[in-house]
Amino acid sequence: MWRASILTLFPDMFPGPLGFSLAGKALAAGLWTLDAVDIRGHATDKHRSVDDTPAGGGPGMVMRADVLARAIDAVAPAGDARPRLAMSPRGVPLTQERVEALARGPGAVILCGRFEGVDERVIEGRGFEEISVGDYVLSGGEIAAFTLLDACVRLLPGVMGKEASGAEESFAQGLLEYPQYTRPQLWEGRAIPDVLTGGDHAKIAAWRRAAAERLTRARRPDLWAAHVARVGAPAKPRKRPNQKPEPDG
Ligand SMILES: C[S@@+](CC[C@H](N)C(=O)[O-])C[C@H]1O[C@@H](n2cnc3c(N)ncnc32)[C@H](O)[C@@H]1O
Secondary structure, three states: OEEEEEEEOOHHHOOHHHHOHHHHHHHHOOOEEEEEEEHHHHOOOOOOOOEEOOOOOOOOOEEOHHHHHHHHHHHOOOOOOOOEEEEEEEEEEOOHHHHHHHHHOOEEEEEOOOOOOEOHHHHHHOOOEEEEOOOOOOOOHHHHHHHHHHHHHOOOOOOOOOHHHHOOOOOOOOOOOOOOOOOOOEEOOEEOOHHHHOOOHHHHHHHHHHHHHHHHHHHOHHHHHHHHHHHOOOOOOOOOOOOOOOOOO
């Protein structure tokens, strides 16, 4: 059973979007569990304070190490083998590879920051790894936690309808996914590429592979460089006489 514990100032946000669709059905079926722990419940003063002004000055407030540590220790005592992840814009970027590794594990303990973030000492002292969901700043870690959890839960055994549907997706082979089409065959003057409706599986696979490579090269030079380093550059298609150049590269 994959177990997620969320430390948050807004426990009522959960399960939120994770209560719907694949993740929601899997939650109801007991394929994973989620407990959202109210950090404020671990404050001890009469105002139930969870934050204070930044040491050294500056704007905003910082979440207090002592309050956070009590919440963490209550939900994940020493010996809990789950990885401890603090959502943070300065964290290690989340990747599909990391998501796959997390989904293979026992679950996760996720700390959602607010304000200017959390006191550094609790990250160090309680062994949290900071994880980012992108190079932009959210107002809180909860939406980042939804992202991480959704990405993990859909990979848990029994959650996705066809086990195969994960294998060809973006990032699974180090490439972005090829374009998808469905009926109607002709929509607003745009037709589905003939090769996809011709029934020749080898040609379909070759078309998809070439499209995935073209998209990755155009949109994600970082992924493309890593792909070429791993498998080598694809063979250039032989140019037929009078052939028009491809639209984007
Ligand atoms: C307003 S942000 C704090 C930003 C922080 N002062 C900084 O500049 O790095 C509040 C919280 O939102 C969450 N957060 C914001 N952006 C994020 C991102 N890109 N990835 C993951 N978590 C993020 C973190 O939990 C963070 O503690």
